[in-house]
Amino acid sequence: MGGKLTTIGFDADDTLWHNERFFRMTQDRFAELLADFAEQDHLEERLLEAEKRNLGHYGFGVKGFVLSMIETAIEVTEERVPAAVIAELMEAGREMLNHPIDLLPHAAEAVAHCAENHRVLLITKGDLLDQERKLAQSGLGDLFDGVEIVSDKRQSVYEDIFARHGDGADLGMMVGNSMKSDVVPMVDAGGWGIHVPHGLTWALEVATPPDGHSRYRQIEALNGLPALVDEISKA
Known part of the structure; x- marks a missing residue:
């Protein structure tokens, strides 16, 4: 690891x-x-x-x-x-x-790179059947060591997931487009929160970024993730 x-x-x-x-x-x-x-x-x-x-x-x-x-x-x-x-x-x-699944640019490469030396998890909200369908159609399913489809994303949820699938949230990272659901609660749990902005954001997923926090980062697209992961892993 x-x-x-x-x-x-x-x-x-x-x-x-x-x-x-x-x-x-x-x-x-x-x-x-x-x-x-x-x-x-x-x-x-x-x-x-x-x-x-x-x-x-x-x-x-x-x-x-x-x-x-x-x-x-x-x-x-x-x-x-x-x-x-x-x-x-x-x-x-x-x-x-x-609707057919349309991967975002660099998604497959970013997940594959992370999977080379780390456990990788899919952590998503939404309807169980719909999310399972999308994962199956994405072609990424075999890359993940675990899949969690949750009703909400809170600090306690991340603490539980990273304790069960990893070595605790403090040795974990969450990558996502939602400041409210993917970044802030993961940082609050003691982990790394990586924000990848998306052009469209649901109003209910907007939150204030944890600017200045040592474990918060923002990248413009997933092609910036491999270098960031390598940098943090070697620190």
Whole structure:
């Protein structure tokens, strides 16, 4: 194992493969379907409120998103939403659950490099069946020593995962696009938090970066990860 770093966790959606853009496309379709009832900005605000309310009930992922769209459609139309619109929203959800996996640049190379000298884990939120499907289609499954599909990403979750699969969070690293879910709680757990920004970020995943913390780093893309991992491992 490599020096002071033995175990590296990767987020999945919008870190290894595209995801948020499909939510944005469906949200635009949602706005078009309800254009006669509400302006797009108002719809987006109401939808975000519904998603916040429903996270504790439905969790993260496409299914909760679709249910939140339907709930919002019922609310903004004062229960007059046409059944055809509900049917289209459900079909949009099925399309999201069936979209092909499109890896982000350098994803396969970055995971493969880390796997040469470290344990590598996939740690992701979302619907179990959907995340399993995406991992299977990604072609990356054989590179991971462990896969954790969790309901939320908190400090305690990282402490548990890196204790079970590694040598503790202090000898671990988490790589992801979400400051709130991938970086801050891992740094709080005593590990390395590596932020890889993505052009699209869900509003509920925004958080203040731990600037100045010795175990926080940001790289612009995954092609910068191998050199960073080598540097930290040899320190």
